[in-house]
Amino acid sequence: MNQLTPNSSRMIVCDGNEAAARAVVLARPDVVSVFPITPQSSLVESLSQFVADGVLGAELINAEGEHSVLSALQGACLAGARTYTATSGPGLAFMFEPYVRTPGLRLPMVVSLVTRDMLSPQCVWGGQQDAMSVRECGWIQIYCEDVQEVLDTVVMAFKLAEHKDVLLPVNVCHDGNYLSYGVSRVEMPAAGLVDEFLGEAAVNWHIALDPARPMAVDPLTGGTGPGGAASFVGYRKSQIRGMASALDVFSDIHAEWGERFGRHWAPLVEEYRLDDADIAIVTIGSMTGAGKDAVDAARDRGEKVGLIKVKMYRPFPRGAMIAALSKVKAAGIVDRSVSFAWDCGPLHQDVMTALFASPVRIPLVGCIGGLAGADITAEHFARVIAATAQAAGGDIPASPIWLNEHD
């Protein structure tokens, strides 16, 4: 039996890009379209190899650029195909026009974002600025902590995207460098069990290029003519409903994944050593492991620190975030990107918004680190923890702490 489609689970050693590609093999998409870009390139090279080897039975389209990649997938999706691609930074920027159209078309694609800092200055390294730059485009966004979570989450993303109450495209984000090229041992789930988990592809029951049921796809909508405004508002509200549904649907999908495969990931936010904590650090993506190690080290020193990891970022899981923050007296938010509007990180901005809509009032410390491939180590997290403890005592920094400013 080929190792890519095992009939029982088995341990392999690979990086996050290969893990995503192997997850795609397990999900059996019909059409994959690709254009390579650092740090995503090895992911699509793996997919091309799997198609060439016959273990991935998808139609592979090597398009001339990312705009065409996503346009081709839109057509395929409208024709009923399960679809996948992956991109990064400048590739995502070139994809932007079809990218913003996809959620409104309610096309359930899965697209990995192998996150990379945005130009300029010229940079080929990791950072979440690319994904964060498209956080208001209507795609679901999920961030992964380690290679195993990349593999499991890419599979789960297909089920989320295709759920009838959601029907939205999903970005599964994994950090450039630390996850794209970071190698670790992971468990490959049995292909047959994944087939049972995902079931039949349910892609285009609502909108289709189908001669048997002709329809106008994406006709001119809105304007000031009779019913135009109401029609447009109806579409937008429907999109918002799909986003809101994603929270519960993704939680159910994680529960089922845990039952079938024994790995119980937190679907929205993970609380780590939080129940008796005085303060918390809030993390997103591959920095989380070092953050947990830093929390353990602080606990060994007798400091009551916990960690809140954000997995689902769009829609923002505000209920879960408020429930977690209500347990502590202060929180230090670590962003791997910047919000140019607010002199803080985008995650920090979201947490502030969630707090304001709740009765919870605690001080927040904004920290920005890991830009352009920079490392966020246990020592950096120790500084976050110290600053957060000071904030709990009333000493709140007015502007962000740039963790790598002197590295």
Place this chain on the structure above:
Amino acid sequence: MTNEIRLHGRGGQGTVMAAGILAQALAEEGKWAIAIPTFGFERRGAPVSAFLRVDDKPIRSLTNIYHPDVIVCIDQTLGRAVNIFAGMAPGATLVLASRKRPDELGLPPTARRLGLVDAVSIAMELFRRPITNSVMLGALARTTGMVSLEGLARAMEESHFRDAGLAQNLEAIRRGYDETEVLDLKESCHAYA
């Protein structure tokens, strides 16, 4: 107990691949390992390094390594461009590809063990080009004992090679293992300071 290894080489020599094969071999032997490479634009000849962390339990920190317990350098000229000993933990083990004598290598005085092999000559004989990664994995196994030749061989069988076949690479790790000279620097370290 966590063991931290840093591998140095140049783009095209297979440094990153060596770290991946080592992680695979360690996993085959029941260990937990993570390997993270670091490089800029992908081009041949540019300095490349890879970090590997190994433990008996799962590893969460996906970070670089700043104070390696083991330093492996698979290129004999890289020391001119990069300080391959930067941040070395006291008492560290060094595994170096070189034709030079130990006292010509400018070794840091706190290093305790040295594995030395003329990896380029072996690679030229086996591959007709200076691709030294497999030779140096054999040298690492011989010098540290942290991984077995059998484990490396099993990991090699799982790998896909671009520049040579599996049999040649298995021969390369065996010759690297056999032809590495291992020196205890404890007594004589001041002579190399």
